[in-house]
Amino acid sequence: MEKVDLSNIGNEVHADITQLAKNAGVELSSCYQCGKCSAGCPVGFIMDESPRRVIRLLQLGLLDDALRTRAIWLCATCDTCSTRCPKGVAVAALMESLRQEAKRRGITTEKNINLFNDIFLNNVRLFGRSPEVILSALYNLRSGNFFQDMDAAAHLFKSGKAHFMPGRIKNTQAVRRIFNKCLEKEGQH
Amino acid sequence: MRYAYYPGCSLDATGIEYDTANKLVAKKLGMDLVEIPDWNCCGATSAHSTNHLLALALPARNLAIAEAEGFETVAIPCAACFARCKKTAAAVQASPEMKGKIRDIIEMDYQAKAEILSFLDVVGKKVGLEKIKEQVIQPLRGLKVAAYYGCLLVRPAAIMQSDDPENPMVMDHIIEGLGATALDWDYKTECCGASHVVPVPNLGKNLIHDILRNAASHGAEAIATACPLCMLNLDMRQKQINALLGTNFHIPIFHFTELMALAFGYSGQDFGLAKHFEPAEELIARTVNPGVRSAGA
Ligand code: SF4
Ligand code: SF4
Numbered sequence: 001m002e003k004v005d006l007s008n009i010g011n012e013v014h015a016d017i018t019q020l021a022k023n024a025g026v027e028l029s030s031c032y033q034c035g036k037c038s039a040g041c042p043v044g045f046i047m048d049e050s051p052r053r054v055i056r057l058l059q060l061g062l063l064d065d066a067l068r069t070r071a072i073w074l075c076a077t078c079d080t081c082s083t084r085c086p087k088g089v090a091v092a093a094l095m096e097s098l099r100q101e102a103k104r105r106g107i108t109t110e111k112n113i114n115l116f117n118d119i120f121l122n123n124v125r126l127f128g129r130s131p132e133v134i135l136s137a138l139y140n141l142r143s144g145n146f147f148q149d150m151d152a153a154a155h156l157f158k159s160g161k162a163h164f165m166p167g168r169i170k171n172t173q174a175v176r177r178i179f180n181k182c183l184e185k186e187g188q189h
Numbered sequence: 190m191r192y193a194y195y196p197g198c199s200l201d202a203t204g205i206e207y208d209t210a211n212k213l214v215a216k217k218l219g220m221d222l223v224e225i226p227d228w229n230c231c232g233a234t235s236a237h238s239t240n241h242l243l244a245l246a247l248p249a250r251n252l253a254i255a256e257a258e259g260f261e262t263v264a265i266p267c268a269a270c271f272a273r274c275k276k277t278a279a280a281v282q283a284s285p286e287m288k289g290k291i292r293d294i295i296e297m298d299y300q301a302k303a304e305i306l307s308f309l310d311v312v313g314k315k316v317g318l319e320k321i322k323e324q325v326i327q328p329l330r331g332l333k334v335a336a337y338y339g340c341l342l343v344r345p346a347a348i349m350q351s352d353d354p355e356n357p358m359v360m361d362h363i364i365e366g367l368g369a370t371a372l373d374w375d376y377k378t379e380c381c382g383a384s385h386v387v388p389v390p391n392l393g394k395n396l397i398h399d400i401l402r403n404a405a406s407h408g409a410e411a412i413a414t415a416c417p418l419c420m421l422n423l424d425m426r427q428k429q430i431n432a433l434l435g436t437n438f439h440i441p442i443f444h445f446t447e448l449m450a451l452a453f454g455y456s457g458q459d460f461g462l463a464k465h466f467e468p469a470e471e472l473i474a475r476t477v478n479p480g481v482r483s484a485g486a
Binding site (some may be wrong): 043046074083092097100129130149156158160171174175177 | 382
């Protein structure tokens with residue numbers, strides 16, 4: 001890592017970081033950088049920064065750098081890190097909060113994961129459920145990976161595991177209201 | 190006993206044989222499964238990547254309906270749905286303020302009083318091993334099975350309250366109870382990549398490969414799962430992994446209740462064994478009914 005100048009990080013940034021950590025139930029100063037969280041992380045091998053280093057960025061006040069990592073999107077929320085941390089740091093919860101904050105600020109470093117999430121949630125908003133066929137079809141189309149999993153699709157249809165009609169709930173309005181209210185309240189949690 | 194049953198979206202589609210097997214097994218064990226009326230998707234795994242409140246409110250609506258219907262226990266066969274429901278209940282129990290917020294969002298009262306259990310724990314702990322053993326009429330004699338729990342079922346330990354976050358044994362005990370052998374192996378609770386497998390194919394392939402390799406090197410003839418997503422990743426992507434990495438895995442993957450159904454006397458047709466990507470018929474014929482295959486051949 002190149003040399004960083006920490007002298008002009010504003011108070012607002014520190015306040016934002018404190019709030020983010022608080023939302024995740026994490027005391028950033030508890031982390032003594034032992035790296036145990038990252039040693040067991042199954043996704044570590046393709047992350048740009050390890051979970052430990054993401055925490056270090058926050059400790060140093062480099063919020064923007066943390067929000068721009070691919071790591072916070074690649075994290076699979078498997079909770080191996082939090083379970084093994086000797087200091088009880090809820091690393092996975094922190095990764096989740098950072099991902100939500102990055103999304104809120106329009107920083108979507110992993111475009112395909114973000115696209116997948118958007119399509120998934122849009123289906124839930126529309127139907128109340130998540131029809132797998134529509135999810136994969138739209139995802140393949142919009143991500144440009146047209147033929148992804150096409151080899152498997154034939155078997156899925158033949159065996160009745162995939163169907164074209166989306167299952168939907170009766171009270172789709174109730175779910176839509178939940179979406180509207182949550183997105184309205186954004187930032188207040 | 191009566192249980193509120195939350196199948197979740199995949200049990201109507203890619204996990205349909207899991208749903209069928211659950212219902213067969215439940216009937217034999219005297220469990221009364223009642224699907225939560227008009228349930229919605231719990232949002233896993235996309236809601237909690239997007240919005241904290243949404244991630245809590247979507248499961249809360251289902252749990253509130255179950256509570257309103259008077260259920261004391263909710264049984265959830267998908268590990269991801271189970272994790273989201275447990276986290277919602279924990280968040281509401283921990284803070285009266287959050288409880289109020291959730292009530293306002295879902296426009297229903299939600300007390301977080303009902304007990305939330307994975308289908309695995311309901312079978313393994315509530316119903317218990319003795320009752321399971323009583324139902325076994327076709328023991329899976331000699332079948333070597335690696336019990337795969339994945340991550341979400343057991344972690345974070347404080348919320349999921351499984352028997353052990355690193356070395357759970359509930360499924361192993363069930364497998365042994367069916368007359369099969371549960372293997373001691375290393376990847377029991379490793380992550381399979383969950384839904385990341387779609388947007389980040391490289392990630393999934395590595396994780397799934399490692400799980401299969403470790404199971405195979407410990408002599409697994411089959412892998413048992415307790416989550417439709419784990420099942421799909423290990424089953425559907427085995428062929429893709431072989432093509433991509435030059436391996437030659439052909440390990441049948443089962444939902445743990447399918448193995449139970451087989452031991453309870455059902456046949457593969459009863460729940461849809463043929464829907465699996467990795468053919469399992471031959472293994473089953475060899476294990477469950479040793480006489481049948483040679484007689485028919
Ligand atoms: S395991 Fe805990 S203390 Fe160690 S680096 Fe990770 S978060 Fe910090
Ligand atoms: S929760 Fe995320 S950061 Fe933690 S071990 Fe799992 S993938 Fe890695």
